Amino acid sequence: MSNARHDAATDGSTDTGTATDTGTDVDTGTDADDDTDGHTATGRQHGTTTTGETDERIRAEWTDYEFAGDVALSVEDLDVYYGDEQALRGVSLDVPAESVTALIGPSGCGKSTFLRCLNRMNDRISSARVEGSVELDGEEIYQDAADLVALRKRVGMVFQSPNPFPKSIRDNVSYGPRKHGDVDTGLLSRLLGRDDEETEAELVERCLRNAALWDEVNDRLDDNALGLSGGQQQRLCIARCLAVDPDVILMDEPASALDPIATAKIEDLIEDLAEEYTVVVVTHNMQQAARISDQTAVFLTGGRLVEYDDTDKIFENPESQRVEDYVTGKFG
Amino acid sequence: MTGATETGVVRGRASTAKTVAAAAVGLSALLFALALAAGFELLSLTGRLAGVPTIPLLGGLLVTLGAAVIAFGAGSRLELVETDPSRSAGLVAGTLFTGIWFVVTGLVASQTLGLGTVGWLAAASLGGAAAFAVTALPREDVGSTVPAGALAGSVGLVMLTGGIGPDWSWSPAGFSDAQSVTVFPRVVIPIAVAFCALVVGWAAAKAYGGFGARGRHLGAYLLIYLNAGSIIAVLFVLVAFVFAKGIDPVMAGVTVGLGVGPTTTLAVDLVIPFADVRLFGLSYDVVWPVSWPFVMNGASILNDVNGVWPAIVGTIWLVVGAVALAVPLGVGSAIFLTEYAERGRFTQVVEVATNALWSTPSIVFGLFGAAFLLPRFTPTPKKSLLAGMITLGFMLLPLVLITAREAMLSVPDEYRDASAALGVSKWQTVRSVVLPAAMPGVVTGVILGVGRIAGETAPLILTMGGGTFVTVDQAASVVDSFQLTLSPPFVTNPELTQATTALPYQLYQLILANVGQSSGIENMDTFRWGTALVLLVVVLSFYAIGIATRQYFRRKLDYE
Numbered sequence: 001m002s003n004a005r006h007d008a009a010t011d012g013s014t015d016t017g018t019a020t021d022t023g024t025d026v027d028t029g030t031d032a033d034d035d036t037d038g039h040t041a042t043g044r045q046h047g048t049t050t051t052g053e054t055d056e057r058i059r060a061e062w063t064d065y066e067f068a069g070d071v072a073l074s075v076e077d078l079d080v081y082y083g084d085e086q087a088l089r090g091v092s093l094d095v096p097a098e099s100v101t102a103l104i105g106p107s108g109c110g111k112s113t114f115l116r117c118l119n120r121m122n123d124r125i126s127s128a129r130v131e132g133s134v135e136l137d138g139e140e141i142y143q144d145a146a147d148l149v150a151l152r153k154r155v156g157m158v159f160q161s162p163n164p165f166p167k168s169i170r171d172n173v174s175y176g177p178r179k180h181g182d183v184d185t186g187l188l189s190r191l192l193g194r195d196d197e198e199t200e201a202e203l204v205e206r207c208l209r210n211a212a213l214w215d216e217v218n219d220r221l222d223d224n225a226l227g228l229s230g231g232q233q234q235r236l237c238i239a240r241c242l243a244v245d246p247d248v249i250l251m252d253e254p255a256s257a258l259d260p261i262a263t264a265k266i267e268d269l270i271e272d273l274a275e276e277y278t279v280v281v282v283t284h285n286m287q288q289a290a291r292i293s294d295q296t297a298v299f300l301t302g303g304r305l306v307e308y309d310d311t312d313k314i315f316e317n318p319e320s321q322r323v324e325d326y327v328t329g330k331f332g
Numbered sequence: 333m334t335g336a337t338e339t340g341v342v343r344g345r346a347s348t349a350k351t352v353a354a355a356a357v358g359l360s361a362l363l364f365a366l367a368l369a370a371g372f373e374l375l376s377l378t379g380r381l382a383g384v385p386t387i388p389l390l391g392g393l394l395v396t397l398g399a400a401v402i403a404f405g406a407g408s409r410l411e412l413v414e415t416d417p418s419r420s421a422g423l424v425a426g427t428l429f430t431g432i433w434f435v436v437t438g439l440v441a442s443q444t445l446g447l448g449t450v451g452w453l454a455a456a457s458l459g460g461a462a463a464f465a466v467t468a469l470p471r472e473d474v475g476s477t478v479p480a481g482a483l484a485g486s487v488g489l490v491m492l493t494g495g496i497g498p499d500w501s502w503s504p505a506g507f508s509d510a511q512s513v514t515v516f517p518r519v520v521i522p523i524a525v526a527f528c529a530l531v532v533g534w535a536a537a538k539a540y541g542g543f544g545a546r547g548r549h550l551g552a553y554l555l556i557y558l559n560a561g562s563i564i565a566v567l568f569v570l571v572a573f574v575f576a577k578g579i580d581p582v583m584a585g586v587t588v589g590l591g592v593g594p595t596t597t598l599a600v601d602l603v604i605p606f607a608d609v610r611l612f613g614l615s616y617d618v619v620w621p622v623s624w625p626f627v628m629n630g631a632s633i634l635n636d637v638n639g640v641w642p643a644i645v646g647t648i649w650l651v652v653g654a655v656a657l658a659v660p661l662g663v664g665s666a667i668f669l670t671e672y673a674e675r676g677r678f679t680q681v682v683e684v685a686t687n688a689l690w691s692t693p694s695i696v697f698g699l700f701g702a703a704f705l706l707p708r709f710t711p712t713p714k715k716s717l718l719a720g721m722i723t724l725g726f727m728l729l730p731l732v733l734i735t736a737r738e739a740m741l742s743v744p745d746e747y748r749d750a751s752a753a754l755g756v757s758k759w760q761t762v763r764s765v766v767l768p769a770a771m772p773g774v775v776t777g778v779i780l781g782v783g784r785i786a787g788e789t790a791p792l793i794l795t796m797g798g799g800t801f802v803t804v805d806q807a808a809s810v811v812d813s814f815q816l817t818l819s820p821p822f823v824t825n826p827e828l829t830q831a832t833t834a835l836p837y838q839l840y841q842l843i844l845a846n847v848g849q850s851s852g853i854e855n856m857d858t859f860r861w862g863t864a865l866v867l868l869v870v871v872l873s874f875y876a877i878g879i880a881t882r883q884y885f886r887r888k889l890d891y892e
């Protein structure tokens with residue numbers, strides 16, 4: 001496998017470290033100034049690793065992505081440790097508002113970890129330690145005064161594996177709004193004739209339609225959600241997240257358990273959502289990332305953000321050789 | 333086995349053999365059941381069964397069984413029957429048969445033949461070694477059938493030939509008083525027959541499966557089924573026994589029909605509290621359409637049939653009070669420990685302490701109640717319903733805490749994460765996701781705990797008291813005696829500070845008391861059995877309520 005990649009190496013002399021060293025000693029672009037003449041002139045510096053991943057230096061400008069419009073999330077120098085192990089190294093990127101940002105990269109490179117930093121779900125993992133800063137609409141979320149409940153109301157999340165509650169389909173969807181007091185079907189309000197049953201029904205239908213699940217479940221809304229198939233459960237989780245009406249939606253491989261038809265529906269949904277919401281989506285499917293996202297961030301082994309740019313740029317003409325190898329399916 | 337006809341012949345013979353093996357399995361199950369019946373004295377060992385004296389009949393069946401199994405093993409070894417045996421019956425079977433035969437030959441040598449220590453040890457070792465050689469060395473078909481068949485055969489032979497007859501008895505020497513331990517056939521025969529039936533049934537099931545993996549599988553199944561069956565049988569016999577003994581006194585004088593039962597007065601009194609102004613009063617008499625004296629009466633010389641109504645009421649109130657105290661406290665602490673407290677030294681200590689508390693003997697709880705609760709409610713220490721409730725509540729608390737904590741720990745973290753990611757606060761998450769998912773487990777804990785406290789006697793002797801023969805007007809009427817008062821504590825209930833009785837406590841008192849004529853009870857024995865039956869039914873009803881509750885919560889979580 002590594003032999004196959006040697007022809008891609010234009011300069012073997014800069015091979016850093018041994019072949020087993022999968023690029024963990026690569027600097028974060030601080031030495032980019034030394035190569036001011038740019039990569040086109042010197043050629044890309046890389047060797048190959050055992051995984052077939054080319055070893056090269058990351059340049060700061062690869063992750064500098066200029067865009068017009070508002071910044072929804074601004075991430076600065078994010079480091080995440082699980083115990084002694086570092087899962088993310090100095091990640092900085094700005095997520096534009098009302099757009100779809102795709103995160104791609106090989107398994108275990110820290111995409112889910114990064115996503116969990118954006119709504120502070122990592123706080124729930126006792127071994128996890130987060131350093132750096134994340135700003136939501138200019139407000140720092142990693143500060144002591146941060147209200148996690150309010151934050152997560154604004155930054156919704158769909159998990160990698162479907163996790164519906166052991167409740168009815170209807171209750172799953174209306175769970176968030178109910179707990180936030182937006183929908184009230186409690187006994188007291190029912191007695192006082194103020195219950196929101198119709199609002200609830202509308203909400204449930206709208207969210208399920210958006211998540212492309214309505215047609216399959218509209219006649220059994222009172223059934224337990226655990227009786228749904230894996231793909232249906234995933235869409236239910238999307239509906240449940242939509243029901244809270246967040247500003248930002250984080251999706252961790254939302255289509256990994258879905259068939260092509262449902263996947264297409266979810267992709268349509270994500271594109272629609274981007275008109276009002278900011279969507280950050282992790283995917284392993286390159287075509288999907290290319291189809292639905294406006295910009296793409298590529299993470300590679302070791303928890304580094306290697307390149308972040310317009311999706312078209314990433315898929316057609318990436319700066320990094322490793323990113324090119326990855327998106328063309330040569331490794332990972 | 334090349335020609336079609338030859339294969340057919342072999343197959344035919346194999347199926348005959350299989351029928352024999354199946355019949356042997358069935359016969360051993362039957363023998364096992366007969367042994368159980370004899371053990372519970374449902375089958376008389378001195379009498380006859382199907383016209384044949386019981387002991388020789390059982391012996392003959394054992395001999396037949398043993399012979400059939402050995403024949404099957406030999407047939408398999410001689411390749412007359414198509415089987416698939418392993419190379420050896422294995423070390424486990426070998427060790428077990430060694431042990432069995434060591435004991436059997438040892439007993440025969442020392443007790444029947446009267447050999448000395450050296451003699452019987454030598455004989456027993458020889459028997460064990462022979463059994464090991466026969467089991468472990470030859471092929472599996474011989475190894476697992478011959479020792480088993482020989483065991484059943486020799487035990488059966490002893491019974492068949494009258495070696496152990498109805499009048500046989502055995503007083504092992506070595507006890508200081510030679511007569512202090514004597515074993516009679518009513519003990520030996522059921523145990524020996526059941527044991528031989530298990531062993532030879534196992535061998536027969538193995539044979540039926542054709543030995544090998546499938547045979548071992550069937551053999552294990554047979555053992556498990558017979559054991560499970562006998563456990564259920566014991567339970568069933570226990571309940572049936574109490575029913576049989578207690579049903580007559582309990583059902584005495586039951587009449588059904590309009591207006592036969594006692595009268596209950598439903599009264600509504602609308603009184604302005606603290607002012608003693610009575611707005612209106614309404615009272616309506618309801619006559620029950622059933623008269624069930626044992627359940628509805630107390631004990632009194634005036635009654636035709638005496639009953640245990642006060643004790644039933646007492647038990648129900650005790651359980652209600654204890655549950656009302658323990659469940660909120662236990663579930664609350666469990667929520668704190670699982671969801672809020674940092675997992676570490678502190679939670680560990682609490683866990684160990686609750687486990688220790690649950691294993692604390694109930695009489696110690698009773699002493700605690702007597703020392704700390706009795707002086708609290710009345711000027712002079714006095715046993716009371718309230719003290720009983722609190723004592724039992726504290727007994728129930730650790731189990732509720734332990735099970736609720738386990739149930740909450742087993743709720744997957746995904747649910748908590750999902751809820752948190754929707755911006756729902758921790759308390760809301762606990763209330764709407766964790767608790768409902770943990771509810772069946774919590775209810776299971778309460779069921780188990782109530783089963784224990786409802787039948788508890790010792791702490792009640794020390795804390796609640798009550799009489800042996802209680803008249804019906806002494807039944808605790810907790811609901812009626814709530815009173816509102818002007819001064820703190822505003823609500824009083826004198827009934828709670830009265831001593832009252834409960835079923836297990838009363839049963840204990842009835843067993844202590846010898847005569848009941850003064851209270852109109854003619855036959856103390858039937859009265860006791862009746863009380864025991866009512867206790868059993870009351871506890872089982874609590875159990876049923878618990879199961880129904882658990883089912884309700886479980887159905888909410890399940891998707892079937």
Ligand SMILES: Nc1ncnc2c1ncn2[C@@H]1O[C@H](COP(=O)(O)OP(=O)(O)OP(=O)(O)O)[C@@H](O)[C@H]1O
Nearest residue numbers: 082087106107108109110111112113114125127160
């Ligand atoms: N709860 C955790 N405790 C300890 N280590 C963790 C934990 N979660 C993730 N990690 C580690 O952090 C690294 C990044 O994991 P992460 O789940 O973010 O990868 P990923 O990019 O989402 O991979 P995938 O595409 O397979 O989902 C991995 O090495 C993983 O072992």
Ligand SMILES: [Mg+2]
Nearest residue numbers: 111112160252
């Ligand atoms: Mg992941």
